[in-house]
Amino acid sequence: MTPNTPTPGSPRISVRNVTRTFDLKGEGFVALDDVSLDVADNEFITVVGPSGCGKSTLMNILAGLDTPTSGEALVDGRPVTGPGPDRGVIFQQYALFPWLTVRKNVEFGLKTAGLSAKERREKAEHFIEMVGLGEFADALPKMLSGGMKQRCAIARAYAVDPSILLMDEPFGALDALTRVTLQEQLLDTWSREKRTVMFITHDVDEAVFLANRVVVMAARPGRIYDVIDVELPGPRTEDLRLSPEFTELRNRVWSAVYHQTPGRRVDATHRSVAPHPTAVA
Amino acid sequence: MASMTETVTARDEPGTATSASALADRTTEKPRRTRRARQDSAKRARTLLLSTISIAAGIGVWWLLSSIGFKLPSPADVVVRGWELTVDGTLGADLVASLTRVLVGFALGTIVAIPVGFLMGWYAWARGLIEPWIQFFRTIPPLAIIPLAIVLLGIGEEPKILVIFLAAFFACVISTFQGVVNVDRTLINAARVLGTKDAGIFVRVVVPASVPFILVGMRVGLGAAWATLVAAELIAAQQGLGYRMQQAQLYYDLPTIFVGLIVIGVLGLVMDRLLLLAEKKLTGWQERR
Ligand SMILES: Nc1ncnc2c1ncn2[C@@H]1O[C@H](COP(=O)(O)OP(=O)(O)OP(=O)(O)O)[C@@H](O)[C@H]1O
Numbered sequence: 001m002t003p004n005t006p007t008p009g010s011p012r013i014s015v016r017n018v019t020r021t022f023d024l025k026g027e028g029f030v031a032l033d034d035v036s037l038d039v040a041d042n043e044f045i046t047v048v049g050p051s052g053c054g055k056s057t058l059m060n061i062l063a064g065l066d067t068p069t070s071g072e073a074l075v076d077g078r079p080v081t082g083p084g085p086d087r088g089v090i091f092q093q094y095a096l097f098p099w100l101t102v103r104k105n106v107e108f109g110l111k112t113a114g115l116s117a118k119e120r121r122e123k124a125e126h127f128i129e130m131v132g133l134g135e136f137a138d139a140l141p142k143m144l145s146g147g148m149k150q151r152c153a154i155a156r157a158y159a160v161d162p163s164i165l166l167m168d169e170p171f172g173a174l175d176a177l178t179r180v181t182l183q184e185q186l187l188d189t190w191s192r193e194k195r196t197v198m199f200i201t202h203d204v205d206e207a208v209f210l211a212n213r214v215v216v217m218a219a220r221p222g223r224i225y226d227v228i229d230v231e232l233p234g235p236r237t238e239d240l241r242l243s244p245e246f247t248e249l250r251n252r253v254w255s256a257v258y259h260q261t262p263g264r265r266v267d268a269t270h271r272s273v274a275p276h277p278t279a280v281a
Numbered sequence: 282m283a284s285m286t287e288t289v290t291a292r293d294e295p296g297t298a299t300s301a302s303a304l305a306d307r308t309t310e311k312p313r314r315t316r317r318a319r320q321d322s323a324k325r326a327r328t329l330l331l332s333t334i335s336i337a338a339g340i341g342v343w344w345l346l347s348s349i350g351f352k353l354p355s356p357a358d359v360v361v362r363g364w365e366l367t368v369d370g371t372l373g374a375d376l377v378a379s380l381t382r383v384l385v386g387f388a389l390g391t392i393v394a395i396p397v398g399f400l401m402g403w404y405a406w407a408r409g410l411i412e413p414w415i416q417f418f419r420t421i422p423p424l425a426i427i428p429l430a431i432v433l434l435g436i437g438e439e440p441k442i443l444v445i446f447l448a449a450f451f452a453c454v455i456s457t458f459q460g461v462v463n464v465d466r467t468l469i470n471a472a473r474v475l476g477t478k479d480a481g482i483f484v485r486v487v488v489p490a491s492v493p494f495i496l497v498g499m500r501v502g503l504g505a506a507w508a509t510l511v512a513a514e515l516i517a518a519q520q521g522l523g524y525r526m527q528q529a530q531l532y533y534d535l536p537t538i539f540v541g542l543i544v545i546g547v548l549g550l551v552m553d554r555l556l557l558l559a560e561k562k563l564t565g566w567q568e569r570r
């Protein structure tokens with residue numbers, strides 16, 4: 001087994017046969033169909049797939065903002081019944097409180113947790129510095145660029161010290177350069193303060209660059225189409241993107257996303273790791 | 282000087298880049314901003330000038346009309362009457378009486394409207410219970426309530442305040458309700474995933490997010506309260522701007538009517554501006570599109 005492959009045993013996150021249907025004009029629309037997935041402790045997985053394949057739905061279920069129609073989502077072996085400070089969420093639309101400054105936004109969850117004003121301030125300071133927004137601590141969100149807003153949202157999520165981070169296309173609305181910078185910062189932060197991360201994206205490059213494991217989804221019905229382990233030599237830096245290993249993986253993920261065989265599905269739990277589906281392809 | 286030369290050489294066009302243009306280049310940011318500011322203030326000055334000219338012309342026309350025999354008091358008559366009414370204390374007493382009614386009615390209306398609006402926006406059951414009544418009574422002009430108010434409450438201050446209260450209440454309640462309903466779902470979700478429970482979400486997300494709506498409702502409500510004032514003061518009042526004008530009407534005293542109208546107009550404008558100021562202060566965080 002490679003070091004990247006999670007050891008079966010006690011996954012942080014396990015999704016067990018989750019199906020989610022929505023009522024659309026009286027008809028049941030299957031957004032997620034029997035999805036099973038395990039994420040190991042401190043694993044960084046990325047989820048890619050065409051629009052409408054249920055990525056956000058899956059994340060909302062794990063965040064506790066939505067409930068499966070059948071099946072269950074477990075975090076540390078306990079069923080998810082609602083949101084909790086153990087899971088930090090970063091939304092695609094930033095979702096900063098526009099009436100609060102960067103500092104107050106970062107302090108929001110700390111206040112909920114009942115920290116004193118002094119503790120809040122110190123903690124917030126640390127995470128604001130971490131994302132490089134020190135000079136803008138007292139600025140309102142409307143004065144920030146998109147990238148800065150997203151950095152603020154990241155600081156806010158980190159501040160409550162969640163051991164799991166759920167990120168829904170966090171860099172989707174950013175320009176290529178900002179996006180690459182934030183990817184590197186995210187990995188840098190992740191390597192220093194390890195978290196279990198589920199990162200949704202529609203960018204294949206981003207998915208490969210960040211992940212230990214790329215989960216590819218398919219639509220109609222929403223399901224897991226493939227799981228690709230990412231084993232890359234050396235640290236994840238810009239140069240890596242030019243390496244043949246990276247290109248090879250990128251192409252594999254690309255064809256899994258854009259040339260999907262109808263009906264194919266895989267089980268992404270650790271139980272099923274042994275006969276790896278991609279090993280056949 | 283050294284850095285200036287650097288700028289010049291860096292620009293790849295040594296022939297055209299004189300030290301003056303290099304200087305201009307380095308300071309582009311600043312002049313552009315001041316030029317913009319200057320343009321803005323010039324525009325504002327022009328608007329102010331035009332407004333002043335327009336008002337002066339209006340008064341001139343009024344003067345002209347009154348002097349060629351229209352049944353109008355001249356501006357001078359009105360100023361004189363205004364002065365007389367001020368000196369003998371009538372105007373002051375009327376002002377106090379009217380302002381008290383408006384402010385009490387408006388304050389009560391707002392104080393009741395905000396919690397009711399929140400209740401309706403936050404709890405579906407409250408909305409179900411309250412909304413039909415609000416939708417129904419909203420369509421009745423507050424003035425149409427006057428006869429009922431007199432029968433029920435007599436001719437004291439209560440019926441007048443009730444009518445003003447209703448005007449302010451309906452404007453504000455609808456707006457507050459809209460504010461709560463329109464709170465961005467993702468903000469509520471963001472608070473929830475940070476561990477915040479319902480009560481906290483209400484106080485820390487829903488209330489601040491609704492403030493802009495509430496303030497708009499208050500402005501509309503104040504306008505409505507002010508608008509119903511004069512009519513409310515037709516109910517056997519002893520004092521007040523509306524009462525004064527009605528008395529003046531009996532004696533064909535046009536200057537007093539003019540004084541009353543002008544005072545009502547100016548006061549309404551001042552109060553609206555005050556609320557606008559509060560709005561700017563409290564909702565400065567909004568991204569203007
Ligand atoms: N509340 C809802 N009511 C009805 N249908 C919904 C609802 N939420 C999601 N869906 C449907 O479920 C499907 C999956 O939605 P989801 O938002 O999870 O997709 P996604 O993979 O995140 O797509 P994207 O990449 O565009 O964000 C979509 O077809 C969507 O129309």
Ligand SMILES: [Mg+2]
Nearest residue numbers: 055056057168
């Ligand atoms: Mg989505």
